[in-house]
Amino acid sequence: MNDVSSGDLRGFVEVAESGHLTESAAALGVPQPTLTRRxxxxxxxxxxxxxxxxxxxLVLNARGRAYLPHARAALRDLSEGRSKVARxxxxxxxTVRLDFMHSLGTWMVPDLLRDYRALHPGVDFQLHQGASRLLVERVLADAADVALVGPRPAEAGETLGWHxxxxxxxALAVPEGHRLAVDAPVDMREAAGEPFIGMLPGxxxxxxxxRIAGDLGFSPHLVFESMELTTVAGLVxxxxxVALLPLDDPYLAPRGIVLRPLDPPQHRELGLVWRAGVQEAPPVDQFRRFVTAR
Structure with a gap:
């Protein structure tokens, strides 16, 4: 089969609609012999x-009438493809494909998007929530451009960029009135025998x-696993x-519990990940630079 260019298809559609080679050639800005060859x-x-x-x-015959809608559709698809690439x-x-953990949907993500869209209102976002480990895998698989996750993934510095x-x-969260409900740091081994409320795996x-419990030599007995930190706090x-919770989450305002900082101190890192060594589309690169400059 001979190759057909978009110019060839445009020539065919123009002649099909006008019925005249001379008028169609003038409309397309090409010599008539060029249009004839197309x-x-x-x-x-x-x-x-x-x-x-x-x-x-020149009047379309039955074969031409059958082919015309497909030629128009092909030109339309090519035009849409060019528009998407240009976008x-x-x-x-x-468009920026942004993934984030559930616990960041109440404060970090809205704050970032509000500030960014005030500067760049024409940018679109495709948002996806999920478990931290799943989000890391989505970035690695190019199902997302960037993700807000924690803790820092093992791939950071190698296949992933991290900021x-x-x-x-x-902190260890315990109910008010619990034997461990005192205002002081705590070694989490003191809660090794307690039932734990935790997040789902991943x-x-x-x-x-x-990781922390494993380093301290025990495996927590989980009586419930959730997707939301607010649920964990509520059940405590x-x-x-009892549960492991961050001390400084601005939208996690637990009532009826005591938060005891861990001793030795342990931290929850929150950051942005992206594929290392990949030249991103300008909208993604611009958003990443905005986030990492904050």
Missing amino acids: IRRVEAAVGASLFDRLGRR LMDPERG QLELQRL YGTRLLLD SAGLG
Whole structure:
């Protein structure tokens, strides 16, 4: 099959609509012989003549009428494709695929988006929430451009870029009236025998709980696993168990619990990840520079 260019298809559609080679050539800004060659290439590609000549007019035959909607659709698709590429290359009108953990949806993400869109209102965002580990894997698989996660993933500095945005001290949360409900730092081994409320596997605070407890030589007995830190805090206040929670989350305002900083101190790192060594589209690069400059 002969190759057909978008110019060939535009020539065919123009002649199909006007019925005149001379007028169509003038409308397209090409010599008439060039337009004739374009029509012939289209006909050679489909293996059939597409026009009948009636006097000075070229009129689509049945084969031409069958082909015309497909030629128009192909031109429309090519135009939309060019527009999408151009949009990706325009830092003021592109799209950023931003993933983030559930616990950041109440404060960090709204704050970032509000400030960024005030400066760049034409940028679109495709948002996705999930567990920290899943979000890291989505960035690595190019299902997301950037992600707000914690703790710092193992791939940071190798296949992933990383920029720390927050460092929150971690605490053991216990219900008021609990034997451990005192105003002082605590070694988490004192709670080794307690029932724990935790996040689901793969979530950031759960990764921290498993690592810290493992380093201290015990495995927490989990009686409930959640996707939301607010749920974890609420169940601790109801007396169902203890939990690992950040001290400095501005929208986690637990009632009925006591937060005891860990001793030795442990922290929850929150930051932005992206694929290292990849030349991102201008909208993504612009957003990443905005976040890392804060």
